Amino acid sequence: MTDDLVERHRALLERAIQAVRTRDYWTPFPESPKTYGDPAAAATEFQARLDSDFTLDQPGTDGTVGGERSPFGFDLGIRYPHAEVDTLLAAAQAGIPAWREAGPDLRAAVCLEILSRLNARTAEIAQAVMHTTGQGSAMALQAGGPHAQDRGLEAVAYAYAEMTRHPATARWEKPAGRGEPLRLDKTFHVVPRGVALVVGCNTFPTWNSYPGLFASLVTGNAVVVKPHPRAVLPLAITVAIAREVLAEAGFDANLVTLAAEAPGERLASVLAQRPEVRIVDFTGSTAYGEWLERNAPQAQVYTEKAGVNTVVVDSTADFAGMCRNLAFSLSLYSGQMCTTPQNLLVPRGGIETDEGHKSVEEVAGGIAAAIDGLLGDDARAVEVTGAIVNDDVLERVESAPSLGEVLLASRAPAHPRFPGAVVRTPVLLRLSADDEKVYGTEHFGPIAFVVATESTEDSLRIFRQTGRSRGAITAAVHSTDESVLAAAEDAAMDVGVALSVNLTGGVFVNQSAAYSDFHATGANPAANACLTDAAYVAGRFRIVQSRRPATV
């Protein structure tokens, strides 16, 4: 089957490599929900999973763990196998030599087969993502399904290109004066680092895990997936599919395993410090990400942590479009994206717009009105906001009014299908440039600040300051002045953050398109890595060569 597999996926791999090189729009995984069948059927299937054991035939199982609760208001009651660490890691290592020997082409083909089966099961994974993260159904399907699969394929394409940038063998012939040249035949092996640990997050269990998972697997490593305890199911399904494909292709299924954790086990820390673990991918809090960066010196550690995302509002040729665009960015998934803006910096003298001069109050009012317009109808609102992922976020939004002057209060729309859903719309607060203590840290969730600054120059100073000290995953600017846009671009380079300019239509600062947008940069405290660049994949393998005198 394996030769066949390489042939079957070759064109797709080549197209993906071309896409990451040209960085234009492309995807093999349609994002339209219609592609993935009847959502009602998927919901019924999902219900059948609840209150039962999730079966995974992997070694070292010493019991079951669980405890997920849907942000839409019910317990999942799914029990996952819990693995004994020594047995799990030994099993993970056992398959590495044969997987290494398989070489880049076959490994890439196996990874693409896993991705295509994940794509075929998008509707099922979407339900799992929705009811662990609180994402609305359309977003859970797109971000949890095809967009996550895109990010996995992108990582495979990058890693494949790096593994094959020089030939597997070479002849080296050095002139030696009048004598025979020195001739060596050289062989270059791609050798993996060992076991890779992927630590999943609560909000984007697939989208944020697939890049590390596939980058490590395609480069020959074994992967242990440690999901967030509140978002196990999407990764459990992923692991099951990967194991099925690996076994069918003749490899050890234990090259991909699930490490579901018991309460209080601190399993990520235990695994990350094991000598067998040579790669760690993590998405989550700054504190824990920094702990990993410092306490797993035997491993390459790739982190995406928290940041403070800024929008510099200087002027606009489309005030209504700007307000609508920002309103959607703030509302989507209740602001629970690492890419959601938090600080909207507006000069206290107001801004020039196509609708004339607008004061800070009018700018804030325009955005607030746009949020109201977007989320005014509860049934439509919940499709945009989804539900609040956990109690930490809920507490944060509920106590947010104490942080500043409330420009728009958070509402709790009723969910028409899930009466227990915890839904909140964004709260918008007014601050001044002096309130750095408040806006200078991340308030993860549907909380945003309109900060009145001295001037756009002052806004750029604040953007630089918070971005450099706290990090940022995204940044945006609105201006009709090219010199301001150039200054913002300089500031973005200094901060090391991707900049979106004058988005007033159907593209939002929160969105990051695989094959084209670099997600995070690794250049500021919000992340030490980028999804996906060469640095993200190149350290996951090493080249081990041999050379011998040529016989010809």
Next chain:
Amino acid sequence: MTDDLVERHRALLERAIQAVRTRDYWTPFPESPKTYGDPAAAATEFQARLDSDFTLDQPGTDGTVGGERSPFGFDLGIRYPHAEVDTLLAAAQAGIPAWREAGPDLRAAVCLEILSRLNARTAEIAQAVMHTTGQGSAMALQAGGPHAQDRGLEAVAYAYAEMTRHPATARWEKPAGRGEPLRLDKTFHVVPRGVALVVGCNTFPTWNSYPGLFASLVTGNAVVVKPHPRAVLPLAITVAIAREVLAEAGFDANLVTLAAEAPGERLASVLAQRPEVRIVDFTGSTAYGEWLERNAPQAQVYTEKAGVNTVVVDSTADFAGMCRNLAFSLSLYSGQMCTTPQNLLVPRGGIETDEGHKSVEEVAGGIAAAIDGLLGDDARAVEVTGAIVNDDVLERVESAPSLGEVLLASRAPAHPRFPGAVVRTPVLLRLSADDEKVYGTEHFGPIAFVVATESTEDSLRIFRQTGRSRGAITAAVHSTDESVLAAAEDAAMDVGVALSVNLTGGVFVNQSAAYSDFHATGANPAANACLTDAAYVAGRFRIVQSRRPATV
């Protein structure tokens, strides 16, 4: 001048990129000493440098430091400017924005101009390398000159390829059903990490420093060069040349600075922990390399440390050639290369050769005789061995007889030109497989062990064991049996070390050719990086993008 510079070096850059991709033999820098003028003239010039100030017009100078002594028996007496750290780092940072803006093409051209001027001054640098490292004159010229320049160019080629693997701008156009497509114009900036620190070593100040220096510089960083206190001059000349070229090209000369240290200053540690320092390249001891890996979490740290290099002797079709080849490998620069073999593993039952069966004693005797043959004449011997780099190595070789049964004693040949030179030939000791405590650690210098093992299988077990636990930069095997060679190749992959097979002629395990051989791997404790692969360059910069709605 800058456009001209790009044009002048374009063909060379493209050829170098081709070479690292195809990995065949190539160099633009001839290795024949004749290319570089009259050595006597260079020696006279060098004498004129002694006992004087080395002038470097760089900021923050608060005194001078010095204290180098030639291993050939005299003090250099050269005084280097000592820099105040705050001023130095501020000056290093100042030039970064303009250097970043210059872009990959111009930065690569400036680096190639620096390399070509280094090449033009090879004879002078060779003297500096010889009289700081103890390398013989021919080796100092080749390894310190063209081979080091090759490694610098290789790093530039790799980094340039990574910086330009996608376009600087792209149009992204996403279909939107029946509506107008979403269109964005994107710009991708290569953004450096900040200040890079290069910590030089005593034995190969240029060869081991140029890869990191040029990889960091071409990717837009500023570079602070902290030489080993006993090998300042080669890097001081290098820094002076880099500063001259940068200034001529209109950039801030302080993008490359020298940080010569006062006795006891621990300047590398001070610099490595500064927040401005975002990259560290280090060659030296395992203990200090590991300290850097753990204590500079704000920086990308690339280390080459100590290892235990093994030769597995199973059988040979050219016993005399094998012995001669190993004798040269052990003798070259008195074994003071990170690539010198230490443990020669021979089955205690002996080996099959073209000269019939040979016992362990006969194998050891053959190698010892070949060393005697190579080094029997003092005047010729010193050209191969050079001098002992420092007192640590001298003490180690002098106390070596206590480690095992002496098969060949170290001699102290008289140097015909430098009566004060500290010269030692290799000592060869016999050990058994049980003496792991001795052969399982590095004895840097002209000290090698013939270890009698149970069998070749046992030899491979020991090779795996020492390589994995202590690391290795090189490994070699001699066998006429393809199944043994395959097993050795598997073992080398498990250890993560480059393997040389059946070298009996004019190529030696110690040698590593730029553009073709990967030096170290990053896959075992001897180094966390490889000179040079994609992983070595890709993390030295980040990609920061901007995107805005397309106007067409």
